[in-house]
Amino acid sequence: xxxxxxxxxxxxxxxxxxxxxxxxxxxxxxxxxxxxxxxxxxxxxxxxxxxxxxxxxxxxxxxxxxxxxxxxxxxxxxxxxxxxxxxxxxxxxxxxxxxxxxxxxxxxxxxxxxxxxxxxxxxxxxxxxxxxxxxxxxxxxxxxxxxxxxxxxxxxxxxxxxxxxxxxxxxxxxxxxxxxxxxxxxxxxxxxxxxxxxxxxxxxxxxxxxxxxxxxxxxxxxxxxxxxxxxxxxxxxxxxxxxxxxxxxxxxxxxxxxxxxxxxxxxxxxxxxxxxxxxxxxxxxxxxxxxxxxxxxxxxxxxxxxxxxxxxxxxxxxxxxxxxxxxxxxxxxxxxxxxxxxxxxxxxxxxxxxxxxxxxxxxxxxxxxxxxxxxxxxxxxxxxxxxxxxxxxxxxxxxxxxxxxxxxxxxxxxxxxx
Ligand SMILES: [Zn+2]
Numbered sequence: 001x002x003x004x005x006x007x008x009x010x011x012x013x014x015x016x017x018x019x020x021x022x023x024x025x026x027x028x029x030x031x032x033x034x035x036x037x038x039x040x041x042x043x044x045x046x047x048x049x050x051x052x053x054x055x056x057x058x059x060x061x062x063x064x065x066x067x068x069x070x071x072x073x074x075x076x077x078x079x080x081x082x083x084x085x086x087x088x089x090x091x092x093x094x095x096x097x098x099x100x101x102x103x104x105x106x107x108x109x110x111x112x113x114x115x116x117x118x119x120x121x122x123x124x125x126x127x128x129x130x131x132x133x134x135x136x137x138x139x140x141x142x143x144x145x146x147x148x149x150x151x152x153x154x155x156x157x158x159x160x161x162x163x164x165x166x167x168x169x170x171x172x173x174x175x176x177x178x179x180x181x182x183x184x185x186x187x188x189x190x191x192x193x194x195x196x197x198x199x200x201x202x203x204x205x206x207x208x209x210x211x212x213x214x215x216x217x218x219x220x221x222x223x224x225x226x227x228x229x230x231x232x233x234x235x236x237x238x239x240x241x242x243x244x245x246x247x248x249x250x251x252x253x254x255x256x257x258x259x260x261x262x263x264x265x266x267x268x269x270x271x272x273x274x275x276x277x278x279x280x281x282x283x284x285x286x287x288x289x290x291x292x293x294x295x296x297x298x299x300x301x302x303x304x305x306x307x308x309x310x311x312x313x314x315x316x317x318x319x320x321x322x323x324x325x326x327x328x329x330x331x332x333x334x335x336x337x338x339x340x341x342x343x344x345x346x347x348x349x350x351x352x353x354x355x356x357x358x359x360x361x362x363x364x365x366x367x368x369x370x371x372x373x374x375x376x377x378x379x380x381x382x383x384x385x386x387x388x389x390x391x392x393x394x395x396x397x398x399x400x401x402x403x404x405x406x407x408x409x410x411x412x413x414x415x416x417x418x
Pocket of ligand 1: 274352
């Protein structure tokens with residue numbers, strides 16, 4: 001044990017601290033689930049039991065997953081795994097950037113294999129038991145393979161570039177940050193065009209009142225829509241969703257088929273007005289900038305850490321190298337980025353309220369969106385009143401009850417479809 005090595009202490013206490021912080025948030029959150037005695041009728045009682053059962057199962061699975069992953073990290077670390085891995089990747093004889101990519105690729109592959117049983121349990125155990133899962137084993141496997149291919153094709157070149165900068169350039173942190181920013185912008189452009197169609201099937205929404213209502217709303221809001229598509233979300237899950245994608249003049253609205261089948265037209269239009277609100281208020285851009293700012297902090301810390309031999313000593317690695325440094329920094333800074341995320345999540349929750357208000361103005365009533373939110377949250381067995389600590393730590397969306405209150409406080413709600 002290197003208890004006099006500050007990196008060692010920081011990494012160990014940080015990992016243990018983050019684990020316990022998340023554990024506390026989980027338990028606090030579970031303690032706020034409604035009790036069965038708060039139900040009046042037998043039906044309500046059954047509904048509450050389902051809600052409590054689902055939230056408890058998801059939380060428990062998450063705790064088991066993070067306990068095992070922390071245990072494996074500590075075991076690997078204290079058994080000299082990082083030193084061994086470093087020596088093994090160096091034996092490839094590749095240069096610093098190549099060795100760094102090999103290291104990240106091996107760790108990434110091992111991580112996804114280890115995560116697989118948990119992913120299987122989430123999908124075919126929990127989601128299936130509560131009637132959400134629609135994914136077949138074939139779709140599940142195909143999704144995982146595609147995910148791995150994508151991270152290899154997109155992620156590894158970025159890793160190569162970042163490690164190469166840190167191996168050769170004095171201003172590496174700046175260059176690395178600029179290339180990650182460029183990759184992020186490129187990805188947001190590529191995602192709706194190349195990546196999403198690889199996972200989801202987009203089909204034009206049928207001519208009819210729903211399509212007319214969506215296009216009329218988009219025209220009223222001066223939001224140039226080139227395409228309204230329905231996406232086959234039902235192939236994976238019964239949970240409903242909507243999103244829109246695309247920059248510039250080519251905006252593409254996509255609605256999950258599960259949303260179309262479960263909600264009346266006015267609610268779907270309200271949900272889309274909310275999405276357009278995100279765009280009109282530039283929320284997407286602001287969140288992206290916040291992410292880039294956070295990345296700048298991490299790269300500056302990486303710059304400092306890579307010059308510190310004791311960082312490597314703390315993990316039992318004999319020689320300094322930018323690739324291994326990058327991996328060690330990811331372990332060390334994970335608790336820190338969780339704290340930085342708290343700010344970004346708060347911003348995101350504020351944007352949700354703004355987009356809700358935008359949708360209420362755009363559709364002339366708060367009740368359509370309120371109806372959609374109530375139904376979505378009910379159908380997805382969302383926690384009705386998550387603990388404020390859990391909200392701050394994890395949630396990008398405010399609790400539905402708060403969103404409904406904010407919508408109601410915008411003046412007399414339209415009672416026509418109560
Ligand atoms: Zn939103």
